Every structure is written in structure tokens, then in C-alpha cells.
Amino acid sequence: NAGVTQTPKFRILKIGQSMTLQCTQDMNHNYMYWYRQDPGMGLKLIYYSVGAGITDKGEVPNGYNVSRSTTEDFPLRLELAAPSQTSVYFCASSFSNPGTDLRTQYFGPGTRLLVL
Amino acid sequence: GESVGLHLPTLSVQEGDNSIINCAYSNSASDYFIWYKQESGKGPQFIIDIRSNMDKRQGQRVTVLLNKTVKHLSLQIAATQPGDSAVYFCAENISGGSYIPTFGRGTSLIVHP
Numbered sequence: 001n002a003g004v005t006q007t008p009k010f011r012i013l014k015i016g017q018s019m020t021l022q023c024t025q026d027m028n029h030n031y032m033y034w035y036r037q038d039p040g041m042g043l044k045l046i047y048y049s050v051g052a053g054i055t056d057k058g059e060v061p062n063g064y065n066v067s068r069s070t071t072e073d074f075p076l077r078l079e080l081a082a083p084s085q086t087s088v089y090f091c092a093s094s095f096s097n098p099g100t101d102l103r104t105q106y107f108g109p110g111t112r113l114l115v116l
Numbered sequence: 117g118e119s120v121g122l123h124l125p126t127l128s129v130q131e132g133d134n135s136i137i138n139c140a141y142s143n144s145a146s147d148y149f150i151w152y153k154q155e156s157g158k159g160p161q162f163i164i165d166i167r168s169n170m171d172k173r174q175g176q177r178v179t180v181l182l183n184k185t186v187k188h189l190s191l192q193i194a195a196t197q198p199g200d201s202a203v204y205f206c207a208e209n210i211s212g213g214s215y216i217p218t219f220g221r222g223t224s225l226i227v228h229p
Contacts, residue, residue: 004159031215040124042205043160043219050215058216090159096215104150105207105217107159 004108013081021076023091031094032074036087081115126224135193139206139220146208154203201227
């Protein structure tokens with residue numbers, strides 16, 4: 001298994017541009033998550049999904065959108081990029097079945113985004 | 117243990133010493149806790165977990181201690197090695213809840229050879 005993969009690894013955007021950060025997992029996990037991590041800080045949840053077709057906002061959703069059309073893919077869309085969105089973005093997945101044991105999250109390698 | 121906009125605390129140790137990284141969690145209903153290690157330029161990786169019906173759990177060179185009375189977790193790393201240098205995060209979660217863990221602020225561990 002490749003686990004959780006993210007593309008691109010690094011991107012520079014101009015203010016006002018848009019882009020999509022890709023995330024794919026091949027572990028058949030139902031839960032997927034997007035986090036951002038600012039330098040020297042912890043992880044903040046942007047959006048998450050509990051399964052295909054279902055998404056929900058996290059702690060810091062403003063300026064972002066997601067979709068979950070398949071179990072494997074969970075792209076994060078940035079519309080009208082702003083300097084405040086300069087960060088490292090991590091995608092994660094986990095398998096969680098209500099009523100059974102919790103499972104840990106598996107993280108991708110991250111996408112470093114710079115908005116100038 | 118949520119990020120509150122402060123920079124990460126740092127723990128510096130000598131190679132071979134034992135390291136203790138602490139984490140205060142916020143929700144008394146949390147019953148599942150995980151420690152992650154994040155090396156520079158990489159995503160967090162699972163190290164060890166513990167459920168609230170346990171006080172202690174041991175892995176390879178790592179031990180997690182849970183004190184539910186004061187809502188405190190610690191990660192002990194024995195014979196710390198340079199490869200242990202990383203940021204360590206704790207996460208708390210609730211069984212049967214949303215399965216959205218809450219991450220602690222993180223601690224940067226620096227191991228000097």
C-alpha cells in the first residue's frame with residue numbers, strides 16, 4: 001500500500017489564484033481529514049469526511065472547499081488564495097466503525113503552500 | 117491540549133538520556149489517546165496509543181502514562197537517540213463520538229549527540 005499520498009509537494013501561488021490540493025488513500029479508510037500546520041504550531045482541522053459524499057467543516061474552514069466523490073480521494077480547493085493561507089497542508093485518513101475500536105490516523109507527507 | 121497560537125515548547129536532551137514529554141488534555145470525556153511523532157518535513161506518524169481503562173502502556177523504548185484525575189499524558193522515551201529528534205503531539209478522542217481527534221500543541225524534542 002502507498003498509504004496516503006498528496007500532490008503537489010510544494011506550490012507558490014499569487015494572491016487571488018486558485019488551486020486544488022490532491023489527496024488519495026489506498027487503505028479503504030472511511031474517514032479523511034485536511035489539516036493545516038503553520039510554522040512552529042500544531043495541527044488545525046480544516047475539513048473532514050466520514051465517507052464518500054459526506055463532508056463537514058472543521059475548526060478553520062473559511063477560504064477552503066472539499067469534495068468526496070470516492071472513498072479514495074479527498075481534494076482540498078483553495079479559492080482566491082490569500083497570504084494567510086501560507087502553510088503546510090496535511091491530509092490524513094483513518095478507519096473508524098461506530099461501536100468498535102477507534103483507529104489511528106495515517107498522514108500524508110504534506111503540501112507546502114506559499115501565497116505571495 | 118488544543119493549539120492556542122503559541123509556539124512549540126522545546127525539550128533538549130543528551131543522547132542516551134531518558135526523555136519525558138508532557139501533554140495536558142482538555143476533555144474529561146476523552147477515552148482514547150494517541151502520541152504522534154513528526155519529523156522535519158514529514159507528516160505525523162503514530163507512535164503509541166492508550167485507552168482510558170489503562171494507566172500505562174509500553175512499546176519499544178516508549179512508555180505512555182495516563183493520569184485521568186488531572187487530565188495529563190506523558191510520553192517517556194528511553195535511551196533517547198538523535199533519530200528521536202522531532203515534534204511530538206498528543207491527541208485525544210472519544211469512543212463512539214465523531215472520531216475527530218483534538219491535537220495538543222506539540223513539543224519539539226532536540227537530542228544532542
